[in-house]
Amino acid sequence: MKRYDVLVVGAGPAGLSAAVEAARLGLRVAVYDENARPGGQLFKQIHKFFGSREHKAKIRGNKIGEELLQEAAAAGVEVMLNAAVIGVFAEKEVAVRVNEQILCRQADALIIATGASENMVNFPGWTLPGVLGAGAAQTMMNLHGVKPGERILLLGSGNVGLVVSYQLLQAGCAVVAVVDALPRIGGYGVHAAKIARCGVPFYTSHTIVRAEGVNQVTGAVIGELDKDRKIIPGSEKHLAVDTICLAVGLSPLSLLCALAGCAMEDNPAKSGYVPLVNRYGETSVAGIFAAGDVSGIEEASAAMIEGRIAGLAAAQRLGFLTQEDLDARVAVQERALASLRQGMFAPGSRGQTFTATTEGCPLSQNLLRQGYLTDTELSAYPGVVWAEGLHPIIECTQNIPCNPCRDACPKQCITVGATAGQITALPIFDAQKGCTGCGLCVAACSGQAIFLVDEEAGEITLPYEFLPLPQKGEQGLALGRSGQEICAAEVVDVKTAKVFDQTNLLTIRVPVQYARQARFFRRAP
């Protein structure tokens, strides 16, 4: 029987990170994954990540995936693909299915990083071809270049639903509606705002009544929910769609942990049935660790840190690291994890309703219901300073863990939080520092919430990630934050640069009275 020091199950962000840490310390490490490609979901996550530099913020998920694979190869990690771990037995012996064969493997430490699976909801017609998981849509368009549909209804307004909606627009699909049964949008306001300004409508307190069609989806009926979650009679609305995409949350894929005899709990704060783990990610079975979504649903950034901690701890258990050395290294990772787990979207904040930011700014209710800030709400935030000449307007209004804007500014015009670890504070713009209008903050903002505005000239520079890229001199329409057409606009500059990482900077000119409202450019049909 083939033996390893550490066997990792799952080649996603947590598993690969764990493997890299352990292998770098000299352990013999293998990662087994049932899929044909490594990286888990990272290669489908083509948006820029949040967090700070230590969390790989402003780097796209697919690039982080490539980096992790290079690190794993350099560290000597063996990655076995098309290899599904189907059993865990005593003494950390595992059964692996490869094609028609069952192989047996054994390791001194086991790291389970199997991730999560998508939740589903059912409604009449939900089994029709054309009803898909959000992950399926990402697989189709981002891995294989096939559009999931032409006209899409997206159910679920958490970050997955919002990010997938944006990616659908990038793939050239029309997102007809984002529907959520809750009375408010669940994901980051900045993710909602970037699709709202493209004209995507939100239907909060709504659900799907039925999918229509005989052989495939040909339409959908949605209805408004009352306080008891019952559909209000007469509120039904028909939408002409060919695809319904479900983004209604994830559940930990923890059955291998249960099979291994780890103590488990049903924990709603962790989105489901998870193994109990200590600070190192070690389960109740000595030498078996769990890292990433399998032990509680979070972002991939958190999964990578949990993976690193588990990899280090496994090395210590096997005598490759002293307890003292382990604790010093883990403390660094825990600080990184703690800074990600702050703010109103943190795991510890689940279920809480916020009405103001920690700075005392009232939260935009319109952002929570419709996905965009109103003109009057906007001025309440520290990133929105109406100064003379060219300057950034930072429409970042919720406490989310993110600070690439601060690091991007060569003039230190932007601050986020009083200390380096405090990354959930709202960005503050200081007009006295002398903004040069370089636009680096516009491209660096993972939420695409920064615009350069010159009110006197009526010029707005906005982030633009669609094809075809408008040309200088092109005439079109300026859209407001709600996606409404507000006035004619001319493209006066288009900047692309390697440092912008595929986020193009489009400068449009509008009549000066619209400079505070115009936030997107629509090409003339």
Next chain:
Amino acid sequence: MTRINEHPILGVYQKGEPVEFTFDGQPLRGRAGEPLALALKAAGVLIHRYTAKLRQPRGIFCAIGRCTDCVMIVDGRPNVRTCLTPLAAGMDVRTQYGRGEKQ
């Protein structure tokens, strides 16, 4: 147009050679190595199978091999997850009825 020619972030997709295969005897084209389910989708085929009892149509649902909604008869073998099966030239792909015991 179901295929994305150029993507604003991913650029031009790396794809295999164009190949021919058959769906219920009818010739279709796809790209070698791409998931069979997506070659079918790009060719406009959405129904992969009909359920055993109610004869309801099913197609791609999870696209990662978990749900088994997309199974078909491939080269005479029933219950093949088409979302995980790489397309190869000359594949004989057929709609599956029920568990695929008989046509």
